[in-house]
Amino acid sequence: MRKISILIPMFCALLFVSSCDNDNADLKVYETDPIVLSELDITDIELDQTNPNNPIVTLNWTSANYGQQTSVNYSVQASSDEAFTNPILVTTVNGNSATLSVNQLNSAVGSAGLPPFQWNTAYLRVVSSIGTTSSLPVASNTISFNAYPYFNYPFKDYYIVGDATQPGWNNNNNNPPLFRDGENPNLYRFVGYFTAGQFKVLEEKGLWQPQWGTNNGSGINVNPGGGSDPGTFPYNNSSIAAAGFYAFTINYSTNTFTFEPYDATGATSYTSMTIEGSSSATTTMTQSGFDSHIWFVNTLHLTPGDLKFTSNTSTSWGGTTSFSGTASTTISNIPVVVEDDYDIWFNDLTGHYIMIPLNL
Structure with a gap:
């Protein structure tokens, strides 16, 4: 065994000994x-x-x-x-x-x-x-x-609802998800078209709670169930004044949000979008009738491998992070790490994507 000498004051601090002599005598501690x-x-x-x-x-x-x-x-x-x-x-x-x-x-x-x-x-x-x-x-x-082992899906997914959004005040109407940041799992964004009106955020499609909104126009509030529902975004029950493109950001680590106009002038309009790669056969995505820059496919079976999004112009987007992130035309395919059925959403304005497993 290796012997180590430690001066009494240091040894006392290490082992929390309450009474020790403050002299230069050594105590011997042995590596076990x-x-x-x-x-x-x-x-x-x-x-x-x-x-x-x-x-x-x-x-x-x-x-x-x-x-x-x-x-x-x-x-x-x-x-x-x-x-x-x-x-x-x-x-x-x-x-x-x-x-x-x-x-x-x-x-x-x-x-x-x-x-x-x-x-x-x-x-x-x-x-x-x-x-x-x-x-x-x-x-x-x-x-x-x-x-x-089984797979631990460590993330939460959130969905928008309200008369300013595609599903209206229907909590189970193919509600678009917020796009989770690929590096910060507490940061979510949704950039897209909103009509004049209001909206809230839900944690589960088909359920009204947990329900997220705002009571003061800057912080976020939640009714986890059994309490009072918060006010609507974006201004505590005040409506969006005019239809248009907006950027909504919500940070669950700071309990804050932003809602700002987004300039979509000059953005390319695509007529088709497909999913391609080793994780699935080539699959055509559905273009939202509410916002032509939002694409989705429901219940697509993926196997471990990769995928990318490809438009009718042969422009392709790839990413580096599984499940969600920001795709780019300069990055290779998005990794798929676990087999499951997925709801997949893609925003061609920003490159945001999210792949939500349905059974994990």
């Missing part, structure tokens, strides 16, 4: 021998998203010995390779065991790089350390198991 992580009782774990909070495995290990009475941190890590090239932190505890839920284990192996809906080998280990800065980390042995 690796703890032993017990093998699992099962080797094949199929993760079922039906009950994500149910316990799925309990891990047990021996105690670390750093040569002093001190609290030891035990961090459970997951990896897709035995070398733990990119270890994923699963949980940290102070005892000798940890019970993981279905969702915890699924999230861990997914973050480690295991693809969903396939059997692959996952690796676990426990790293012991001491102090608030996790000093003297020592990794345990590695155990492995076969995992069949």
Whole structure:
């Protein structure tokens, strides 16, 4: 074992010892021998998203010995390779065991790089350390198991409704979604045509709550269900004065929004738009009869691969982020990372796209 000398004042701060002599005597802290992580009782774990909070495995290990009475941190890590090239932190505890839920284990192996809906080998280990800065980390042995993870769709989707929008005050009328930013999952935009009138934002088509609006013309308010509904966008129950193109931006991390006129003068008008790529056979999109720059296709089955949007002029748009983002004519195809049925929307004014999985 490697011996490390630490001056008493430093050791006191690290281990929260309440009474120590402030002299130059040393206390000896030893790097522990690796703890032993017990093998699992099962080797094949199929993760079922039906009950994500149910316990799925309990891990047990021996105690670390750093040569002093001190609290030891035990961090459970997951990896897709035995070398733990990119270890994923699963949980940290102070005892000798940890019970993981279905969702915890699924999230861990997914973050480690295991693809969903396939059997692959996952690796676990426990790293012991001491102090608030996790000093003297020592990794345990590695155990492995076969995992069949499901996909965790981590995003929320939002839809517009109101007499200023295509669906009117119908909460289940192919309501257009807000386009989620590809880098900031709390930022959403919708640039398009609005008539004179008002609108709100819903979290689920067919349900009136959760319902988002504004009560002061700058911040956003929500009725999650059972409360009072907020005022309408864009000006707290005041209508859009004139029909035209507008840019609506809503930020759920700051609870703010903007609604401003958008200059669509000179924008190209396309007569057709198709989805092409390895994820699907070439599919013709539907052009919105309300806003000719908005295109959509409902319930399109996609497999892992890629896709792009191509117009009647052979102009193609691609992107770098799965599920949503901003496409460009200078970027290659959009990655599709998981098989499912999708509602897909594309805005040729801005390049915004969103692909909403229906079963994840």
